[in-house]
Amino acid sequence: MRRTAGSASADALHLEADVLVLGGGPAAAWAALAAAEGGARVVLADKGYLGTSGATAPSNTGTWCVPPGDNRAEVVEKRWQRTGGLADRRWMLRTVDQAYENLLQLAEWGYPFPSEDDGRLYIANLRGPDYMRFMRRRVLTAGVTVLDHHPALELLSDGEAVTGATGLDRQRHRDWRVDARAVVLATGGCAFGERILGATGLTGDGALMAAEAGASLSGMEFTGKYTMAPHGTSLNKGLPFRWASFFRENGEPLLGVDGEPLRNGIGSAERDVAAALIEGPVYARLDQAEPALADWLRRGQPNCFVPYDKAGIDPFRELFRVTLKAEGTVRGTGGIRVATETCGTDVPALFVAGDAASREHLAGSSSGGGAINSSWALASGWWAGHGAASHAKRTGRASPFRSRSRPLGRAGLRPAGPSAAGLEPAEIVAAVRAEVTPLERNYFREGVRLAASRERVEAVWREVRDHLAASGTDRLRAREAASIVANARWSLASALERRESRGMHRREDFPGQGPGFARSILVSGLDAVRLSGDEPAARELAS
Structure with missing residues (x-):
């Protein structure tokens, strides 16, 4: 070396x-x-x-x-x-x-x-x-x-x-x-x-x-992948919720689409929990697990129970608040x-x-x-x-011919215009998160909402591309913010392009699978996001 x-x-x-x-x-x-x-x-x-x-x-x-x-x-x-x-x-x-x-x-x-x-x-x-x-x-x-x-x-x-x-x-x-x-x-x-x-x-x-x-x-x-977790924690391990009962904030059991109390937060029931979380807080208790199963869960997934132990909660007997964590x-x-x-x-x-x-x-x-x-x-x-x-x-x-090599980084490193002192990476990330993590925008998708989110994220990208810069070790945070914005742009553009519901991609305006979308959607580009699939010509969405 x-x-x-x-x-x-x-x-x-x-x-x-x-x-x-x-x-x-x-x-x-x-x-x-x-x-x-x-x-x-x-x-x-x-x-x-x-x-x-x-x-x-x-x-x-x-x-x-x-x-x-x-x-x-x-x-x-x-x-x-x-x-x-x-x-x-x-x-x-x-x-x-x-x-x-x-x-x-x-x-x-x-x-x-x-x-x-x-x-x-x-x-x-x-x-x-x-x-x-x-x-x-x-x-x-x-x-x-x-x-x-x-x-x-x-x-x-x-x-x-x-x-x-x-x-x-x-x-x-x-x-x-x-x-x-x-x-x-x-x-x-x-x-x-x-x-x-x-x-x-x-x-x-x-x-x-x-x-x-x-x-x-x-x-x-x-x-659109979300995992259930105790509210206020970083834990994204959803397995124990297979044996959970769910309740609204007033103590009423949370009912599924069949009118019966939810007894499992994994699989199809997750959608019911997501809808309830948009309306207000949801609580759970792992009371469907028999003592032997509860012991197996604690031994097999010990890190799942650290938050409960720290809070002094017995999740198998006591109610605790839950949330769904976006996993990008x-x-x-x-x-x-x-x-x-x-x-x-x-x-x-x-x-x-x-x-x-x-x-x-x-x-x-x-x-x-x-x-x-x-x-x-x-x-x-x-x-x-x-x-x-x-x-x-x-x-x-x-x-390698070092004289011929050139750096490729732009957004967050070399802005197209003058740097803006008030453009903070943390605020940029917060603006993007408001568009790509809320359940009502990313779990339950709909064309008008997606388009509005995309327009707002594109505006953030233009600010980042043209004005975000930093020096020294602060370049890392600027570059991370630029990366998060870029990934959000590609996600939203692809979600708008796939006009159907398939797997994690749930479109309320296109609830069924479209046979024409049994294919991958490719996305590329920075200043202009280009989308293509099986079509010979790429469609371009200018920013």
């Missing part, structure tokens, strides 16, 4: 590598390991600390674990029926196959999976903190150079391919630059500033960087379009993995949830890392 003087300041860090991985979750870790296995010199730069950042680290996550056998195709087919017809069975089979191999690899490496009663390892579940701590050790052992607390701000390009990235060293207050033959974006999804587990840094940065390089996105309309593209399916078998994008030398990538191939219009997304991180990270290493090998080991 060669270090040279940086260009931004005398003490800036400059590295050269074959593969640069951006991100710090499981997809990034697997990508780094795969690239190193492929013989590449690898640098991994994370906004946080590899091993503790991202949505997986604080969670207990299952996987879509399907052992080889005759029923694998049957399991995939059963899951495909829930995808709204948009998933690809071949990609689903590839994913379960690769994820299973990687889980076995974890066992061979010595990851402490629990044992079944018959002594066999139970490899279907990963304890987030242990898993990511283990992956950090593997990445370091593989010789990867890890840059913790080094958020990327923008990609570099020579006009033909991506050639690296630049960013901030938050602890030393300096800039960094990595010239690389290939880049893997594993930066996670966009939570639109929602307070959910591990989502503080999930601001959609990778999507904005990819779009600036010319990549397209897919599935961005499928951001973290548990939605939208993200950067996967264009090749090795998770390459539309842009040469740029690869994508994990929640930064679209999961339409795998989940279609439904949520990937924790298990599907976890297996996708295992598989896509592995493919992207190997793909990036192969690309680097094909293009040779000579240093």
Whole structure:
């Protein structure tokens, strides 16, 4: 790994590598390991600390674990029926196959999976903190150079391919630059500033960087995934609410569409809870769980009960207030379009993995949830890392032509006009959240409301594009705000384009599925958002 003087300041860090991985979750870790296995010199730069950042680290996550056998195709087919017809069975089979191999690899490496009663390892579940701590050790052992607390701000390009990235060293207050033959974006999804587990840094940065390089996105309309949680907490683990009863603020039982009291907040009943939350506070009690089941829930999902314990509430006997937490593209399916078998994008030398990538191939219009997304991180990270290493090998080991590389970042970094002192990132994010997280706008969608939200978000984007700027480490917050606005624009434009209801995309003005929409909607562009699908010509929506 060669270090040279940086260009931004005398003490800036400059590295050269074959593969640069951006991100710090499981997809990034697997990508780094795969690239190193492929013989590449690898640098991994994370906004946080590899091993503790991202949505997986604080969670207990299952996987879509399907052992080889005759029923694998049957399991995939059963899951495909829930995808709204948009998933690809071949990609689903590839994913379960690769994820299973990687889980076995974890066992061979010595990851402490629990044992079944018959002594066999139970490899279907990963304890987030242990898993990511283990992956950090593997990445370091593989010789990867890890840059913790080094958020990327923008990609570099020579006009033909991506050639690296630049960013901030938050602890030393300096800039960094990595010239690389290939880049893997594993930066996670966009939570639109929602307070959910591990989502503080999930601001959609990778999507904005990819779009600036010319990549397209897919599935961005499928951001209507919400998870039930105790009110006022960051917990987004909805499993215990399968055994809940629900009540209005005055103590009356909440009734479903059938006129019966709700006894399950997951599945079709979620819609009834969402409608009631728009009208006023809703309370729950986990009184449908028998004592043995309650004990199993506490042991199997211990982090689900921390908020109750802190508040001195017994959720199995006492009422507590609930809410629905918006999860954006973290548990939605939208993200950067996967264009090749090795998770390459539309842009040469740029690869994508994990929640930064679209999961339409795998989940279609439904949520990937924790298990599907976890297996996708295992598989896509592995493919992207190997793909990036192969690309680097094909293009040779000579240093990239630094003189030809140019930074691609604009919004939040290099405004088109004079900077505006009163333009605050926190206020920008709040303005966007008001359009893309309320239940009455994003859970229950309708054309007029979507169009009004899009118009307001476009106005915010123009302000950001033309006037948002910052210096020093404040550039990170400005760039995150710009990323959240950009992801909201693509989501709203795609939601308006899909004039039907399918999966997480619920249109009150188009309640049924439209046969003409059994296809992906691609979105790209910054100054002008371009939409395309199966049509040969893209429709353009100018901002």
